[in-house]
Amino acid sequence: MASRKPTGSFDLENSLSHLLRRAQQFAYEQFVQQMGTSSLTPRQFIVLFAVNEEEGLSQTDLVNRTGIDRSTLADMISRMIKNGMLARKRTAEDARANAVRLTAAGRRALKGAMPKALAAEKALLDALPKTIQADLLKALGQLNNAIEDLKVEDEAPKKPVKRAAKKKPVRKTAAKKTATRRKKS
Known part of the structure; x- marks a missing residue:
């Protein structure tokens, strides 16, 4: 194995974003494997569910419920x-x-996919010891709640900053200018 070069304070093996991405890849692979020949994607399953x-x-409610961005969700729904x-x-x-509802075909697709999606979830959790599964789910739930709170803060209208009015320079009137000149002379 080649030796690693020091890269400052970033550590790939302890990078939360990298580890979450790797876990997401595994979760996706499990879902696809369980679905077999079905063309349903994980995000389509979540929308149906x-x-x-x-x-x-509404589509806005679905954006909030699923976490899928607005334009991607609109394309998916179409x-x-x-x-x-x-x-x-x-x-x-x-x-x-727009209000969205399932069709009969959508209900059938969801019903057929449900046991497969549950099997994919189980395979993902089974990769971990039972003693930490609940802790992981709790921590990920807390992380998602914190992220949602940050989004709400970012979307909140910003209060305008009140600034003190600049004082306008005092203009001397013609009478004051004449009086000032007389005093100087």
């Missing part, structure tokens, strides 16, 4: 509508918002 939990969610898994219509409350 979220819509099944609460029919009529493809899932074309594939017959979802349907959408404008909401009565807001003509700009």
Whole structure:
């Protein structure tokens, strides 16, 4: 094995972002392996699951529920509508918002995928000793809650900073200028 070069304070083996990415890769591989010939992706499964939990969610609600960014989710929903898994219509409350619901094909796809998704979750957790599985889930839940709190703070309208008004220079009137000149002479 080649020796490692010192790279300052960054440590790949203890990098949270790197470790999360590696774990996500493994989770994705487990999902794909369990799904077999199904063309359902992990994110499509999550969308079907979220819509099944609460029919009529708006796309904005789905962004918040799933963590999938707005433009990606809009593209996904369009493809899932074309594939017959979802349907959408404008909401009565807001003509700009779309309510999303499962179609019969979407329900069948979710029902068929559910045991496979659970098997993928189990395979992922089984990679760890049982004694730390609950702690990992708790820590990841706390991390996601903290991230959501940061997003809310970033989206909150910023209060305008009140600054003291600049004092305008006092203009001498013609009478004051004349009086000032007389005093100097």
